[in-house]
Amino acid sequence: MTVPMAAGRGPKYHRIADTLRAEIQSGELEPGKQLPAETALTSRFGVALPTLRQAIGILRAEGLIESRHGIGTFVKEARRRQRRSRNRYGRARDDQQLLSADFEHRIVFAGREPAPPYVTEAMEIESGTEVVVRRRHLHDKTTGQLEEIGASYLPVDIAGGTFLEQPTVVPKALFLCMEDLSGQQYTHARDAWVSRLPTAGEADIFNLAPGAPVLHVTHTARAAEGNVLEISESIWPADRVMFIDEYEIPEHGQAPEARSDI
Structure with a gap:
């Protein structure tokens, strides 16, 4: 079940990254699947766009997602x-x-x-x-x-x-x-x-x-x-x-x- 944001006391962007990472690892966000639009994610987590992009940057650096120019951001097919x-x-x-x-x-x-x-x-x-x-x-x-x-x-x-x-x-x-x-x-x-x-x-x-x-x-x-x-x-x-x-x-x-x- 999709949750708004992982519980915890850390920075919001870390908790957003934790939530999306868990959904990738559980298969809720499947390999090759496109992430929801930034507007949908900022609404879901109740944060500003820069905060969301910090979270997305963490997952990109971890090799879990990739951005395709002009299309969107996707869960990597072959992730580490x-x-x-x-x-x-x-x-x-x-x-x-x-x-x-x-x-x-x-x-x-x-x-x-x-x-x-x-x-x-x-x-x-x-x-x-x-x-x-x-x-x-x-x-x-x-x-x-x-x-x-x-x-x-x-x-x-x-x-x-x-x-x-x-x-x-x-x-x-x-x-x-x-x-x-x-x-x-x-x-x-x-x-x-x-x-x-x-x-x-x-x-x-x-x-x-x-x-x-x-x-x-x-x-x-x-x-x-x-x-x-x-x-x-x-x-x-x-x-x-x-x-x-x-x-x-x-x-x-x-x-x-x-x-x-x-």
Whole structure:
């Protein structure tokens, strides 16, 4: 159902963009469909034209819409999927669904394997220590196209001997299952993103053109005590996704936890 404007306390143009983005992501505004005229949108949201155009500019910059000279503004046929890392946990806690609920999840492996070096380092375990591994493929529900491959690495003392060692899709977000099993809550996460050339296997399974890059994110989640509850990695063709990180800019100087190189 169409709503006038998303609730919230942010600037109006952000809330308008949030509303239209949600309608695009839900399919209410379908790929290729023309957006209503500016006069209709300003009337719907009760704002002036410059405010509306700021919202439209956000969606255009995100690659969700495109303007066709003399015709109007349309939802892009092939838009990039958006990952808003800061919003994912809260949404999943609220609706008790999978983190990527819009995809068809296929678990291609579940069981124990020796942890890769970066996992043993993060978990502070000895080289060769076994962890529970869950490997997944995520497909577009409509087209069946493979959109993401990934894996999660879980401590054996929490996930071992549980349903997480079975190659079945979990009933809710994996982190919620881990919280139930461990009695601990996820409180801190770190995402590290890199762009790289795919392995031969990745290029084949995604059917990538020669030289096409992938984006690879490694996600480390810890409990309040500092112990690692999960390390996961996800890989996408680089031309299909967009990472968006929105945050408040401090008014006064603050000492950073770590300096930024760029």
